[in-house]
Amino acid sequence: MSSQIFHVTATFEAPVYATERTERVIEAIDTLAPEATVETQSGDERAPGTVVARTHSLERLSERFHEQAILDSARTTMLDGLTPETNTVTFRLKKQAAYADVVNFAVGDPDELGDITVTITVSEGDPxxxxxxxxxxxxxxxxVDDE
Known part of the structure; x- marks a missing residue:
């Protein structure tokens, strides 16, 4: 594999509904990006709060792809969410699965309690x-090395 250098910022964003505990949503994101810096925004009965976490490393997420043997489906899902014009990759993950330290990509309509939206911005290197x-x-x- 090439030794290309990348500079990335990954943002994990998830709604927090009145029936959820903010700490659990933070823990769900923490299982996938333990080094992320987390911010919370409170909600009310009309609108959910939000947890936003930012990191420059997705090593733990990659480890989970390897451990769960979902490399091909993870790569396909992420490439499907690639927007070359903005050098971003966007995909959604199930919150409940993430809380259990499992990667489960969300497809179709968002889960009742919302999903974790991951946006990776590659500012240096090919997304x-x-x-x-x-x-x-x-x-x-x-x-395998695809070079």
């Missing part, structure tokens, strides 16, 4: 190459 670094191609389930 598609960064995605391939997080979730490399596999052959018979084993990561």
């Amino acid at each position: 598609a190459a960064y995605v391939r670094q997080l979730a490399p191609p596999t052959e018979d389930g084993v990561p």
